[in-house]
Amino acid sequence: PPHGSSRRRRPVRLRLRPRPGTITSGSMRGRMPAREREPLLEAEAGDVQDPARGEIHEQYELGTSDVQESSYVALTFEEAVKETGFGTFHMLLLVICGWANASDAIEILCVSFLLPTARCDLHLGTSEMGWLTASIFLGMMIGGYMWGALADLKGRQRILVLSLTVNGVFGATSSLATNFWTFLVLRFCSGVGVGGSLPVIFSYFAEFQPQNRRGCMISALAAFWMGGNIFAAGLAWLVIPSTSLSFQLGSLSFPSWRIFVLLCSLPSLTSALVYALGMPESPKFLMETGQEEEALRVFERMFQWNMRGTARSCPVRRLLIPTIEKTSSKFYNTRMDWLKDQLLKGTDPIRKIFSRKLAPTSAVLSVIFFSISFGFYGLWMWFPELLKRIEISGGSACSTNLSSPSSQGPENVTCYPVRTAVYKEGFILAAANLPGNIFSILMMDLLGGKLLLCASLFLSGLSVFFIWEVKTKIQSLVMSCLFSAISVVSWNSLDVVSMELYPTNLRSSAFGVFNGINRIASILGNVAFGELVDVNCTVPILLVAFVLFIGSLASLKLPNIKNRELS
Numbered sequence: 037p038p039h040g041s042s043r044r045r046r047p048v049r050l051r052l053r054p055r056p057g058t059i060t061s062g063s064m065r066g067r068m069p070a071r072e073r074e075p076l077l078e079a080e081a082g083d084v085q086d087p088a089r090g091e092i093h094e095q096y097e098l099g100t101s102d103v104q105e106s107s108y109v110a111l112t113f114e115e116a117v118k119e120t121g122f123g124t125f126h127m128l129l130l131v132i133c134g135w136a137n138a139s140d141a142i143e144i145l146c147v148s149f150l151l152p153t154a155r156c157d158l159h160l161g162t163s164e165m166g167w168l169t170a171s172i173f174l175g176m177m178i179g180g181y182m183w184g185a186l187a188d189l190k191g192r193q194r195i196l197v198l199s200l201t202v203n204g205v206f207g208a209t210s211s212l213a214t215n216f217w218t219f220l221v222l223r224f225c226s227g228v229g230v231g232g233s234l235p236v237i238f239s240y241f242a243e244f245q246p247q248n249r250r251g252c253m254i255s256a257l258a259a260f261w262m263g264g265n266i267f268a269a270g271l272a273w274l275v276i277p278s279t280s281l282s283f284q285l286g287s288l289s290f291p292s293w294r295i296f297v298l299l300c301s302l303p304s305l306t307s308a309l310v311y312a313l314g315m316p317e318s319p320k321f322l323m324e325t326g327q328e329e330e331a332l333r334v335f336e337r338m339f340q341w342n343m344r345g346t347a348r349s350c351p352v353r354r355l356l357i358p359t360i361e362k363t364s365s366k367f368y369n370t371r372m373d374w375l376k377d378q379l380l381k382g383t384d385p386i387r388k389i390f391s392r393k394l395a396p397t398s399a400v401l402s403v404i405f406f407s408i409s410f411g412f413y414g415l416w417m418w419f420p421e422l423l424k425r426i427e428i429s430g431g432s433a434c435s436t437n438l439s440s441p442s443s444q445g446p447e448n449v450t451c452y453p454v455r456t457a458v459y460k461e462g463f464i465l466a467a468a469n470l471p472g473n474i475f476s477i478l479m480m481d482l483l484g485g486k487l488l489l490c491a492s493l494f495l496s497g498l499s500v501f502f503i504w505e506v507k508t509k510i511q512s513l514v515m516s517c518l519f520s521a522i523s524v525v526s527w528n529s530l531d532v533v534s535m536e537l538y539p540t541n542l543r544s545s546a547f548g549v550f551n552g553i554n555r556i557a558s559i560l561g562n563v564a565f566g567e568l569v570d571v572n573c574t575v576p577i578l579l580v581a582f583v584l585f586i587g588s589l590a591s592l593k594l595p596n597i598k599n600r601e602l603s
Contacts, residue, residue, distance in 0.1 A: 128341070468521045
């Protein structure tokens with residue numbers, strides 16, 4: 037006691053007694069409901085219990101100290117998200133993440149819309165067009181793995197800022213390219229940024245959602261990809277045919293398609309700015325990395341937005357934080373030892389994703405990602421060119437007299453005047469995604485991602501088969517719209533399934549790895565289409581249908597993940 041004081045505090049012991057019938061093992065603590073984990077505090081000498089509030093106080097001769105703070109129940113992630121409610125915060129998050137998702141779609145698809153016109157200025161043949169669209173996916177393959185692994189180590193929010201910035205800056209710079217190779221390299225770099233933001237956006241968004249709404253909300257987020265399609269198609273329809281917008285920038289001629297490329301980069305740059313200035317880190321990531329105080333602040337923010345106008349205080353005061361393994365510092369004898377260790381770290385996500393426990397699921401998902409990407413991007417990126425051929429021939433894309441290799445050289449193609457109908461029909465195709473998106477949002481939590489994925493892949497393959505079979509322009513457009521509407525259900529279902537099959541410390545990495553497989557398939561699909569479309573248009577279209585059927589069969593092997601908790 038301080039000098040001159042005759043009083044001293046008398047410590048009081050609190051004995052913890054579990055409720056009868058509950059499990060007290062520490063190993064079962066994370067699985068038990070919050071109410072079952074709450075201990076009964078039994079007061080001993082000198083303690084006072086308020087029967088009306090159930091609060092325990094330690095009484096000292098100098099006063100009373102409230103220990104209510106230490107008696108709050110530690111909540112799991114799913115319990116904490118549920119306590120914060122569902123409302124305004126989640127709707128704002130959907131709009132912000134959706135805009136970022138749409139910006140990626142815009143950046144990818146803008147190349148396919150500018151090719152019918154830009155091929156003359158950049159002197160592109162059909163083969164060069166195939167490699168140009170493939171370069172974007174090569175960048176996305178590298179970026180998906182690199183940014184996905186970094187997001188699991190450093191956090192989702194900061195990686196989103198960086199990847200969206202890379203996407204926007206290189207996309208805007210590509211509008212100044214004067215030749216094929218410069219344009220290809222800049223679009224590749226833009227693809228590196230797109231490959232990072234795509235997997236991380238979905239991981240970030242899913243880690244704010246309550247379990248009973250997660251499937252519906254991820255489907256709603258995926259629907260913004262359709263919004264990006266419509267934006268890119270509408271902007272192309274508005275800008276590219278308007279040759280009056282062209283101007284001279286020094287020695288560089290700036291036709292309307294360059295203005296279109298520049299405008300397509302703005303959504304990525306604005307998204308990066310929003311994430312940098314106003315978005316929090318994922319609470320699930322913060323909990324998994326032991327940052328309890330930061331996670332509590334995020335839950336407090338969610339609660340305040342969702343419960344605006346109420347007098348309630350946030351009920352999330354403590355969190356059940358998992359044990360974090362501490363790693364010791366390593367010392368290297370040579371630079372080669374350091375390089376080997378870095379390579380092992382770089383391949384660590386792949387080794388974990390294909391570990392014995394996850395290997396069967398990862399193998400099946402690899403086949404599905406390859407199938408849908410080869411089929412969708414192999415055909416979708418070529419739709420504007422196929423529509424141009426249909427517009428010229430008035431019939432099926434495979435019956436046009438333009439299918440001779442010699443007639444497809446850049447010197448034999450006329451790009452002006454711009455055929456406005458090509459962009460109008462591209463806009464109709466993009467808008468055809470809408471019914472599929474509405475259906476998946478309404479049915480995802482009811483039917484489950486596995487059933488929707490299997491059925492939609494099969495129907496997508498069937499619709500592609502009939503694109504080859506039809507003979508008139510109207511029939512070709514109708515079957516293409518049907519493919520657009522059905523295939524988007526496959527993508528939405530795959531997003532939900534892949535999000536719920538992996539734990540937090542592997543979620544972004546897994547999505548990054550599968551997006552790498554996605555990009556390999558997209559590259560092969562685009563190159564194959566570019567090389568074969570002039571030889572025999574029937575071959576690449578039937579190949580797409582066959583690959584989609586394989587993906588449908590593979591999806592039957594997936595586990596049922598309907599309403600599964602995020603692990």
